[in-house]
Amino acid sequence: MYKPLEISKGAEFMPNVNNEEKSLFFMIKDSFTPRQSISPQVYAVLGAATFGLVLILWALLTYGGLVDSLFMPTPTAAANAAVKLFTELGYSEDILITIIRVMAGFVIAAVVAVPLGILIGTYTPVEALLEPIMSFIRYLPASAFIPLFILWIGVDEPEKIAVIITGSLPQLVLMVAVATRKVSGDLIEVAYTLGTSKSAVLWKVILPSSLPAILDAVRMVLGWAWTYVIVAELVGASSGIGYMIIQSQRMLSTANIFVGILSIGLIGLAFDYCFKILQRKLFPWS
Known part of the structure; x- marks a missing residue:
């Protein structure tokens, strides 16, 4: 000052x-x-x-x-297109369907990825066992699996959720592992010096210290999940924001495409701020 x-x-x-x-x-x-x-x-x-x-x-x-x-x-044309989409073409239903798809796939990915990432970041044998395969899968584009998923499970909701899981899970596993590894080694050594057991070190030292960074990793990967669902909806979908965008492209309706893109950004921004508020409430010290 x-x-x-x-x-x-x-x-x-x-x-x-x-x-x-x-x-x-x-x-x-x-x-x-x-x-x-x-x-x-x-x-x-x-x-x-x-x-x-x-x-x-x-x-x-x-x-x-x-x-x-x-x-x-023009902004005016985009605003008029938005009014028409919401009032005449049921665009609110497309938005709701896409949000449900994103959250369904992402929640499944997070439930699996967060515990795996914590184990990888905490225990070296688990790291040696799982990190190489997760790093391998991380570089495989989720969109490349869409033709296979269509062949394996069809074009219904499970296919789109599978694309989100494939793209989100390995990324989140590795980011959670990195967040867990950042816990100070001195803090762990002090815990052992005070007589803390191995299991208690995980639950009372590593987890409380890494949870703020883990929640931040979840927030970041959720943004990527939106990319995967839109790509999935561009192929073999009959509803959703991505479907509306591809239909508008076929009719050369650029204004509708802009509305779709802007609505994704606004929804993502709302989710982002919800995560930030949640982090401040749960971890005010972070």
Whole structure:
């Protein structure tokens, strides 16, 4: 924090600025200190400003005629398309179906991946047994399995859920393992020195220390799960956001495609903030 002497010293270079503006200047300056926190209000304003700049750029490109409407609709056209999708074409049902698919596949993947990741990050024999195969599967694109899943289990809901599990599970396993390994070795040694048993070290030291990072890993991989479900819905689906997007592409309805993409981003942003709120509630010390 800056001392009053430093503020008054710096203020010599702004003789024509009032005290309130000087205070704002130094508050913004202090905000760029590494790892310096800012107020929630400032955070919200900066975040909204970014979206505002993107909207302004979009408007300049489309209303100014720099980009043909066939390739990029105007904000007004996208808004009109959204109204029509929700009021006439049942787009809310497509959104709900996609959310159910994402959560079903991701919850199954998380229930399996989180315990496996904790075991890999805690016990070296389990790491040697499972980490190589998980690293191998991680590099296999989930979309490449879609033709096989269609042959094996058809084009119904299990196929789309299987794509999400295939893409999410190995990524989450390895990220949870990394989060578990980051627990300080000194903390574990102190626990052993105090007479803590091996099983108690896992439950009372490793898990409480790694849970905030594990929840953060779950939040990150959930974003990837949305990518997998949209890819799955582009092939062999009769509902969902991805299905709406591919149907709009066939009809050259760029505005509908933009609505689909923007709705995915907004839903993902809502999930992201829910995870952040949950993390602050559960782990206020993190």
